[in-house]
Amino acid sequence: MPISFPFMRMKPNTVRILLLVGLIFVRFGYEIxxxxxxxxxxxxxxxxxxxxxxxxxxxxxxxxxxxxxLVLIACLVALFGLAMNIAIxxxxxxxxxxxxxxxxxNPMIFAVLFPIVFPLELAGSFIVQxxxxxxxxxxxxxxxLWGGMRQxxxxxxxxxxxxxxxxxxxxxxxxxxxxLWIRVIIAGLIFGIVAWKTRSLFxxxxxxACMNSTSLFSILPY
Numbered sequence: 001m002p003i004s005f006p007f008m009r010m011k012p013n014t015v016r017i018l019l020l021v022g023l024i025f026v027r028f029g030y031e032i033x034x035x036x037x038x039x040x041x042x043x044x045x046x047x048x049x050x051x052x053x054x055x056x057x058x059x060x061x062x063x064x065x066x067x068x069x070l071v072l073i074a075c076l077v078a079l080f081g082l083a084m085n086i087a088i089x090x091x092x093x094x095x096x097x098x099x100x101x102x103x104x105x106n107p108m109i110f111a112v113l114f115p116i117v118f119p120l121e122l123a124g125s126f127i128v129q130x131x132x133x134x135x136x137x138x139x140x141x142x143x144x145l146w147g148g149m150r151q152x153x154x155x156x157x158x159x160x161x162x163x164x165x166x167x168x169x170x171x172x173x174x175x176x177x178x179x180l181w182i183r184v185i186i187a188g189l190i191f192g193i194v195a196w197k198t199r200s201l202f203x204x205x206x207x208x209a210c211m212n213s214t215s216l217f218s219i220l221p222y
Contacts, residue, residue, distance in 0.1 A: 012052045019049045020148055023140045027170050035132060042136040049144050059199050061147030066200035073198070075206070125213035134208035135201075141167045141188070142195035142204050156196050164188035187211055 026033065026041045033041075053061060141163045149159045167188035174181040187208070195204040 016049060016052055016144070016148065019045050019052075020144055023049070023144060027137070027140055028172075030170075031173055039132050039136055042139065046136070046139045046144070053147075057147075060150045061143050062195045062199050062201050062204070063143065063147075064199040066198050066203050122213055126209050129212040130205060130209035133212055134205045137167070137170075138191065138195065138201045138205040138208055141170075142192055143201045146192075146195065160189065160192045160196060163192055167191075 023042060023045050026038055026045065030038050050063075053063070058064065145163055145166070146159050149162065150156070154162070164185055165188075168181065168185040171181065171184045174184060190211075191204045191208050194207050195201055198204070
């Protein structure tokens, strides 16, 4: 059941606005407060926000349980993102694996180690990215923000564009890395489309984590 907040003497909608403002403040203060504080604050505020949403309205916030077909589609999108970022890593000089290849020096040893170590690092990176970055950001941009704008009668297409711009602005520390900043706004559109069409933040978070996990291995030329 949604929280009534009798002790605060506020309507649930008012509480949601305050919590949404808090989530936005925490996200844009990421560089100041640091990742641990960002993650803890986001999950805490998200939990309180979630408790105010009636079950009948959860689909508005893209909190629906996806069916098997949607899971398959999201996985295909995630695999495409993985393939794209791995291709970037292998084709562009300067990535982490290129440095490791240089350090190892022996192509035969590298050829043996690569298929063993790379998937393990990738899996570990995915788990970390899902918990610390993807899910917290999806809860804000493709969840609570999206649902709030739906309730304000914005069209889904306009919400898609607005949330992508805000997501892009929320990565302001990339302003001096044009290639990364361009990728951020494109990613925001992709994650938004997944959440919009599936009504599932879980699936958009999977796609988000997949794309983030391989980008850790790449340093694009700017």
